[in-house]
Amino acid sequence: MVCMSCQMVVTYELEKLGLNLHKVEPGKVEVFEPVSADQILILKLALIRAGLELMDNKKNILVEKIVCAVTEMIDYAHDELKTNFSHHLSEKLNHDYTYLANIFSEAKGTTIEQFIILKKIQRVKQLICYNELNMTEISWKMHYSSVAHLSTQFKKITGITPSHFKHMGCNSSLHPEMCEL
Known part of the structure; x- marks a missing residue:
C-alpha cells in the first residue's frame, strides 16, 4: 500500500x-x-x-516498506534533505542499508539507487506537467545539485530533455497523472 x-x-x-x-x-x-x-x-x-496483494512474506513486506519510504521521501520532500537516502532508509526501517539493498535488489531486479532515480524522474515529469515551477525550482525541490545534473539524468532515463518532454508530453490535452514513466 x-x-x-x-x-x-x-x-x-x-x-x-x-x-x-x-x-x-x-x-x-x-x-x-x-x-x-x-x-x-x-x-x-x-x-x-482491486489490483493489490496480501503480503505474508517478511522480505516482501520489507521491500514494500522501502518502496513506501522512497516514495514518501520523493513525493513529499519540501526541504533540503538533512541526510542521504541510504542513511534515511536505514534509520526509518531500522536495518543496515546493505541488507536493505540486497533484499530490494533480489526482489525487484534493480538497485535501490536506480529505483530512487526512476521515482525522482517520474516526480520531475509530474512537476513539469503541473507547470507551477521552473527547472531551477524543480531541481532544487528534487535535491539535484544543478539543473544540468537533472537534465542529464532525465535524458539518460527518458531519452529526451526536460524541455522536449514539456513540449511533447505536457500540452493542455494531457493531465499530470498521464506523465508516468
Whole structure:
C-alpha cells in the first residue's frame, strides 16, 4: 500500500469482513481480534480484484516498506534533505542499508539507487506537467545539485530533455497523472 487510496481499499475490505481495525499503514495492518483462514482468503481475493496483494512474506513486506519510504521521501520532500537516502532508509526501517539493498535488489531486479532515480524522474515529469515551477525550482525541490545534473539524468532515463518532454508530453490535452514513466 503506497498511496492513500490503497489504504482506503484495504480498510474497506477489512471492515466488510467485520474486523475491528486498530491500524492500517503501508505494509502493515493491525486488527483487534484473530483473523480466520477463510477471512484471509476472502481478503486476498478482494485485494486481487482491486489490483493489490496480501503480503505474508517478511522480505516482501520489507521491500514494500522501502518502496513506501522512497516514495514518501520523493513525493513529499519540501526541504533540503538533512541526510542521504541510504542513511534515511536505514534509520526509518531500522536495518543496515546493505541488507536493505540486497533484499530490494533480489526482489525487484534493480538497485535501490536506480529505483530512487526512476521515482525522482517520474516526480520531475509530474512537476513539469503541473507547470507551477521552473527547472531551477524543480531541481532544487528534487535535491539535484544543478539543473544540468537533472537534465542529464532525465535524458539518460527518458531519452529526451526536460524541455522536449514539456513540449511533447505536457500540452493542455494531457493531465499530470498521464506523465508516468
